[in-house]
Amino acid sequence: MAQEIERKFLVTGEFKSQAFAQDRIIQGYICSAQGRTVRVRIRDNRGYLTIKGASNVSGTSRYEWEHELSLAEAEELMKLCEPGVIDKTRYLVRCGKHVFEVDEFYGDNDGLIVAEVELASEDETFDKPSFIAEEVTGDRRYYNSQLMKKPYKTW
Template identity: 80%
Template sequence: MSQEIERKFLVVGEYKTQAFAQSRIIQGYISSARGRTVRVRIRDGKGYLTIKGASNASGTSRYEWEKEIPLEEAEELMKLCEPGIIDKTRYLVRSGAHVFEVDEFYGENEGLTVAEVELGSEEEAFVKPDFIGVEVTGDIRYYNSQLMKNPYTTWLR
């Protein structure tokens, strides 16, 4: 079983000029039940099916399985998804030995930008880029499966 270990942060500064790659992502959820999500994603003209398990107590680690599927199948599966689509651009930014994935959201999540870094262990050290703000690892409001149900633009700030 593949274990995903990542930390998530709000973005407070400029990151686009530091990005070495970017791609548009559209994704939906066949199941967004807490502890077992099934996601369909279209990215760079390719389809993906992802299954994620429950997070550990800190929200840092969880089971993840992903498989590339034909684009046509991903488009068909999107029709089966729960209401609410996640639309975002992902920017990849190097920082030390790691790559931060910075997601800029659109639509009902407009105004939200988060950065994630994948780690080899929960204790692994990493260099935070200057655009990193408050850590939101484990805050379920920032899970894409929750942003689909409770979009950022509806939050009371």
């Protein structure tokens, strides 16, 4: 079973000049129920189907399974998604021995920028880049599946 362990933070300050890569991501949800999500993502003309389970109490760890799809398959599955879509650019920024994924959101979530870092264990230490602000790990409002339903601009 694949376990995803990550921490999430709000971003303030400049980060784009530190990025070594960036991709535009469009994603929708076939299922966005609490405790389980089925996500369809299009990233760089490739598709992905991802299933995530419930988060643990701290919100740091949960089951994740992902499978690459063709672009055509992903586009077909997007038609089955719940209303709403997540549109963002993901920037990859190295800090120490970790890579932070910084997501800049558009559309109804415009103005929101969050960073995630994947870890090998929940107690793993890591260096934080200067643009990292408040930690929001476990705050469901910042889950992409929730941003689709209750966008940042409505808070």
